[in-house]
Amino acid sequence: MAKTDWKAKAKALKKKLKKLGALVEEKPVAPVAAAAKPAKLVSKLAPKGGFPALPVIAGVEFSAVEAGVRYANRTDVMLVKLAPGTAIAGAFTRSSTRAACVLDCQCKLAAKVPAGAGAAIVVNSGNSNAFTGQGGVDAVNAVTGAVAEALGLPAARVFSSSTGVIGEPLPYERITAKIPDLVAGLRDDAISMAALAMMTTDTFPKGAMATVQGDGGEIRIAGIAKGSGMIAPDMATMLVYIFTDAKIAPAMLQKMLSRHVDTTFNAITVDSDTSTSDALILAATGQSAAGPVKGPVAKAFEAALHGVMLDLAQQVIRDGEGATKFVEVRVTGAASASDARKVALSIANSPLVKTALAGQDPNWGRIVAAVGKSGAEADRDRLTIRFGEILVAENGFRNPDYSEDDAAAYMRQDELLIGVDLGLGQASRSVWTCDLTHRYIDINADYRS
Amino acid sequence: MAKTDWKAKAKALKKKLKKLGALVEEKPVAPVAAAAKPAKLVSKLAPKGGFPALPVIAGVEFSAVEAGVRYANRTDVMLVKLAPGTAIAGAFTRSSTRAACVLDCQCKLAAKVPAGAGAAIVVNSGNSNAFTGQGGVDAVNAVTGAVAEALGLPAARVFSSSTGVIGEPLPYERITAKIPDLVAGLRDDAISMAALAMMTTDTFPKGAMATVQGDGGEIRIAGIAKGSGMIAPDMATMLVYIFTDAKIAPAMLQKMLSRHVDTTFNAITVDSDTSTSDALILAATGQSAAGPVKGPVAKAFEAALHGVMLDLAQQVIRDGEGATKFVEVRVTGAASASDARKVALSIANSPLVKTALAGQDPNWGRIVAAVGKSGAEADRDRLTIRFGEILVAENGFRNPDYSEDDAAAYMRQDELLIGVDLGLGQASRSVWTCDLTHRYIDINADYRS
Numbered sequence: 001m002a003k004t005d006w007k008a009k010a011k012a013l014k015k016k017l018k019k020l021g022a023l024v025e026e027k028p029v030a031p032v033a034a035a036a037k038p039a040k041l042v043s044k045l046a047p048k049g050g051f052p053a054l055p056v057i058a059g060v061e062f063s064a065v066e067a068g069v070r071y072a073n074r075t076d077v078m079l080v081k082l083a084p085g086t087a088i089a090g091a092f093t094r095s096s097t098r099a100a101c102v103l104d105c106q107c108k109l110a111a112k113v114p115a116g117a118g119a120a121i122v123v124n125s126g127n128s129n130a131f132t133g134q135g136g137v138d139a140v141n142a143v144t145g146a147v148a149e150a151l152g153l154p155a156a157r158v159f160s161s162s163t164g165v166i167g168e169p170l171p172y173e174r175i176t177a178k179i180p181d182l183v184a185g186l187r188d189d190a191i192s193m194a195a196l197a198m199m200t201t202d203t204f205p206k207g208a209m210a211t212v213q214g215d216g217g218e219i220r221i222a223g224i225a226k227g228s229g230m231i232a233p234d235m236a237t238m239l240v241y242i243f244t245d246a247k248i249a250p251a252m253l254q255k256m257l258s259r260h261v262d263t264t265f266n267a268i269t270v271d272s273d274t275s276t277s278d279a280l281i282l283a284a285t286g287q288s289a290a291g292p293v294k295g296p297v298a299k300a301f302e303a304a305l306h307g308v309m310l311d312l313a314q315q316v317i318r319d320g321e322g323a324t325k326f327v328e329v330r331v332t333g334a335a336s337a338s339d340a341r342k343v344a345l346s347i348a349n350s351p352l353v354k355t356a357l358a359g360q361d362p363n364w365g366r367i368v369a370a371v372g373k374s375g376a377e378a379d380r381d382r383l384t385i386r387f388g389e390i391l392v393a394e395n396g397f398r399n400p401d402y403s404e405d406d407a408a409a410y411m412r413q414d415e416l417l418i419g420v421d422l423g424l425g426q427a428s429r430s431v432w433t434c435d436l437t438h439r440y441i442d443i444n445a446d447y448r449s
Numbered sequence: 450m451a452k453t454d455w456k457a458k459a460k461a462l463k464k465k466l467k468k469l470g471a472l473v474e475e476k477p478v479a480p481v482a483a484a485a486k487p488a489k490l491v492s493k494l495a496p497k498g499g500f501p502a503l504p505v506i507a508g509v510e511f512s513a514v515e516a517g518v519r520y521a522n523r524t525d526v527m528l529v530k531l532a533p534g535t536a537i538a539g540a541f542t543r544s545s546t547r548a549a550c551v552l553d554c555q556c557k558l559a560a561k562v563p564a565g566a567g568a569a570i571v572v573n574s575g576n577s578n579a580f581t582g583q584g585g586v587d588a589v590n591a592v593t594g595a596v597a598e599a600l601g602l603p604a605a606r607v608f609s610s611s612t613g614v615i616g617e618p619l620p621y622e623r624i625t626a627k628i629p630d631l632v633a634g635l636r637d638d639a640i641s642m643a644a645l646a647m648m649t650t651d652t653f654p655k656g657a658m659a660t661v662q663g664d665g666g667e668i669r670i671a672g673i674a675k676g677s678g679m680i681a682p683d684m685a686t687m688l689v690y691i692f693t694d695a696k697i698a699p700a701m702l703q704k705m706l707s708r709h710v711d712t713t714f715n716a717i718t719v720d721s722d723t724s725t726s727d728a729l730i731l732a733a734t735g736q737s738a739a740g741p742v743k744g745p746v747a748k749a750f751e752a753a754l755h756g757v758m759l760d761l762a763q764q765v766i767r768d769g770e771g772a773t774k775f776v777e778v779r780v781t782g783a784a785s786a787s788d789a790r791k792v793a794l795s796i797a798n799s800p801l802v803k804t805a806l807a808g809q810d811p812n813w814g815r816i817v818a819a820v821g822k823s824g825a826e827a828d829r830d831r832l833t834i835r836f837g838e839i840l841v842a843e844n845g846f847r848n849p850d851y852s853e854d855d856a857a858a859y860m861r862q863d864e865l866l867i868g869v870d871l872g873l874g875q876a877s878r879s880v881w882t883c884d885l886t887h888r889y890i891d892i893n894a895d896y897r898s
């Protein structure tokens with residue numbers, strides 16, 4: 001073997017060192033940015049087995065194209081065509097600065113245009129068309145109008161979403177130019193293509209499914225979602241589309257959807273930041289062989305729908321920007337449901353709790369502080385805190401048998417449960433969150449460049 | 450010169466590289482912890498010139514000792530002795546899980562014990578004595594009782610604060626054992642020693658002063674503060690002690706203090722996390738040669754007091770954990786004062802805004818999103834956003850003359866102003882914050898070990 005060239009080795013190491021050192025020492029952005037763009041690795045919290053095999057939903061077709069809205073060498077626009085008779089329900093962000101496409105969807109759903117003609121959903125990534133003034137409204141009209149024309153639908157039945165950078169005019173001609181290709185590419189088995197096309201900082205596409213035994217046939221549900229950062233939904237989450245072949249009236253569909261938004265998409269937070277673009281659309285084509293959804297089937301269908309919604313919501317957390325821990329915060333014993341939610345979100349959004357999780361440090365004092373600042377009714381001396389099965393503290397004092405070593409070992413797991421009992425009442429609430437790591441800062445200190 | 454020993458050099462570099470690499474690559478906690486403890490560098494945002502020369506306040510004496518509460522080789526307990534006749538006012542955290550010493554201070558202030566006997570303040574760092582049950586109460590009684598005995602004061606006039614880790618029993622005997630030393634060391638010119646002894650993750654001690662021309666003499670104000678993380682005060686901030694020789698009644702002193710808490714200590718946030726231990730005490734010895742504070746002197750005194758409070762509050766932000774930017778968020782045109790505050794805090798607490806600041810990225814879309822999620826009345830199409838003097842957007846649309854290059858150059862400064870006009874009313878509010886950097890995570894992923 002040749003004698004090691006120590007001089008060259010030292011030089012290479014020195015160079016690497018300089019690069020890393022700059023990152024650690026918080027030098028101005030340029031070196032941080034350079035280091036912040038490693039190959040996009042799939043989150044280690046991603047569901048095992050990758051994107052699930054989702055069933056074909058009769059009456060739903062998908063396609064995706066590369067339109068170059070912002071990204072190169074990847075699909076960035078997807079189209080969903082929904083058969084005549086499809087019932088549609090939706091839930092959207094309550095942000096007061098919501099995007100033009102969100103307002104357009106809300107307006108179209110409120111108009112209750114008869115389902116006879118069918119419907120479509122068109123989604124682009126790379127640009128959220130938010131805070132783009134009248135130009136943003138024009139862009140929505142141009143895109144949905146072009147889709148309506150190409151598919152022979154009323155524009156009032158074409159829903160659109162945009163996700164990506166805020167405040168940049170949407171180059172919508174790049175989308176309208178691709179509509180013939182989108183229409184030509186429609187296939188009933190291409191839902192995964194649609195899921196991929198709407199990703200931004202996501203590291204994996206998100207899908208979930210369920211089947212329910214209906215009267216005289218099977219009912220299928222398949223959903224897709226995108227979301228990774230700016231996740232603290234307030235009514236819905238980033239972008240979620242759920243399809244079913246159930247025969248169900250729009251009003252019943254909307255009721256079911258609204259009932260479960262609070263315990264699924266509104267119960268997750270990556271960073272406490274609420275998007276301007278959150279949209280959730282649920283479409284039921286009615287093409288299942290099963291009869292109309294009612295009675296016990298309605299119950300089973302609603303439970304299955306809840307399961308799909310929760311699965312997708314949790315996948316968003318599993319892909320939280322920089323996440324290395326998937327964490328459930330379960331609050332019990334609250335005086336009211338609103339208090340349970342306040343405490344759970346206060347803990348889940350606390351930067352100090354989230355950095356302790358990143359450090360695998362069972363720093364439960366920060367949980368006490370987060371309960372204290374939540375604004376909910378709380379009595380320090382009735383608080384119980386658990387990490388998984390480990391009783392950390394009760395009655396305002398550390399459990400005498402608490403072992404920091406046991407807790408530290410527990411914190412090294414990827415999936416964690418923080419249990420807080422307020423000891424005041426019967427209300428409870430779970431929310432799901434992730435930790436706050438260096439990667440989150442890498443991703444967000446230089447998202448646009 | 451001897452030939453360079455490249456082999457040894459490479460080995461040393463490799464070792465350093467490994468250490469830095471672990472920090473960057475989000476390895477499990479142990480290596481992060483090791484790398485997270487560099488020499489404590491003073492924040493680059495610290496006031497130029499170091500700790501200010503604070504005037505002696507007649508009737509106030511200070512001392513500090515090494516009691517080894519948690520830290521070694523540094524002072525960690527400080528004592529302030531206040532002359533007979535001193536009026537005392539205070540403001541404290543509204544956290545529902547506040548520490549025993551905070552409750553004790555509130556109780557003692559509410560009791561309005563006559564000022565005749567004098568008073569004292571005793572503060573330790575390293576342990577916050579929060580969430581420590583009856584043991585915590587006993588610790589407060591032991592420490593304040595021992596100080597009272599040593600100084601010949603009623604215990605009801607001895608106020609205490611504790612700052613540091615939450616949930617660990619306070620080893621108060623280490624403090625009571627040092628009280629003779631503390632009393633023996635009292636000096637009227639040792640205020641900086643007191644400021645140093647209460648530091649935790651602070652990188653510099655904080656002090657501020659003012660003088661006012663009173664009737665027949667000068668009135669002096671000198672204050673000290675500690676605070677760096679868990680900063681989103683809700684009534685006061687971390688620990689702040691302000692002393693004056695003004696002749697002023699306790700009720701007037703309290704009124705002035707309360708009037709200015711909202712625009713100073715309640716207007717800062719490092720990480721949106723509210724402490725269990727926030728305490729602000731203002732003591733007026735009445736030993737100035739000037740006559741009682743009233744009329745125009747009262748106005749001047751109040752203005753000077755506000756200045757000292759704001760200065761100390763801003764110094765806490767300048768020492769925000771990991772901070773590289775000192776940022777004012779100035780909201781104008783709000784429909785109400787409460788809305789202005791909501792919007793300002795929503796922007797100042799947004800992890801996405803704060804990481805963009807760390808990345809020196811003029812990502813104003815995230816400001817739009819933060820306005821939208823604030824819950825305040827806002828009309829997207831009336832929003833105006835500025836970085837310093839740079840008009841970024843107005844009327845819900847990007848300014849056509851906006852130059853991203855100009856904005857990026859602006860963001861490279863250490864001190865930034867984010868201006869948001871809601872275009873709805875006359876209310877305004879400024880809050881001060883810092884960016885969210887890798888150092889914040891380094892510090893907080895392993896604060897306790």
